[in-house]
Amino acid sequence: MTVNDGDFVMPGDAIGIIEQYLLGEGTYDDEGDIKSSVLGNVKIDSNMKTISVEASAGAPGLLKIGDSVYGQITNIRNQRVNVKVDRMKDSDRPLALPYMAAINISKAKDGYLNKLTDAFRIGDIIQAKVDKITGDNIDLRTTDPEDGVVKAICTRCRGFMYTTEKENEVQCYKCNRKELREVSINYVNE
Numbered sequence: 001m002t003v004n005d006g007d008f009v010m011p012g013d014a015i016g017i018i019e020q021y022l023l024g025e026g027t028y029d030d031e032g033d034i035k036s037s038v039l040g041n042v043k044i045d046s047n048m049k050t051i052s053v054e055a056s057a058g059a060p061g062l063l064k065i066g067d068s069v070y071g072q073i074t075n076i077r078n079q080r081v082n083v084k085v086d087r088m089k090d091s092d093r094p095l096a097l098p099y100m101a102a103i104n105i106s107k108a109k110d111g112y113l114n115k116l117t118d119a120f121r122i123g124d125i126i127q128a129k130v131d132k133i134t135g136d137n138i139d140l141r142t143t144d145p146e147d148g149v150v151k152a153i154c155t156r157c158r159g160f161m162y163t164t165e166k167e168n169e170v171q172c173y174k175c176n177r178k179e180l181r182e183v184s185i186n187y188v189n190e
């Protein structure tokens with residue numbers, strides 16, 4: 001794959017090989033592949049031969065209802081999951097600060113969901129829409145087909161997972177464990 005300066009990448013995305021670049025901030029070496037450790041934009045310094053990943057510059061954005069966002073699952077309870085919202089989809093503007101948002105079990109899936117751990121696990125990257133804003137509280141929903149988990153993290157080994165042929169099933173690249181997720185149609189298989 002070819003990654004260009006300014007490309008938007010997710011944690012685990014391969015952005016180069018160690019023969020090409022020195023590792024900058026927001027990157028790590030995975031057996032010779034340079035991968036992103038954060039959500040952000042690729043920055044290539046051709047003089048220094050350094051590649052890094054950082055949040056893009058610009059005026060901070062404010063969330064409004066209906067906005068598409070990316071975030072990471074930080075906590076799971078019976079009825080709600082907490083999500084650290086890192087950035088808006090379709091916008092280069094970074095958020096002033098990460099927002100702490102939540103998804104209620106009734107807004108996690110278009111249909112019945114037995115338990116929230118069948119949809120999300122801690123560390124997963126999700127795409128979601130802003131459903132409700134009450135003061136500082138932001139509620140998200142993942143009921144649209146494009147919303148849901150775009151990158152799943154294995155609960156056993158913390159490796160990245162890929163989608164299997166079964167609906168809403170993902171499998172770990174490293175340990176082959178299978179788990180359930182509310183998978184977005186934009187799921188990113190490496």
Ligand SMILES: [Zn+2]
Pocket residue numbers: 154155156157158159172173174175176177
């Ligand atoms: Zn695993």
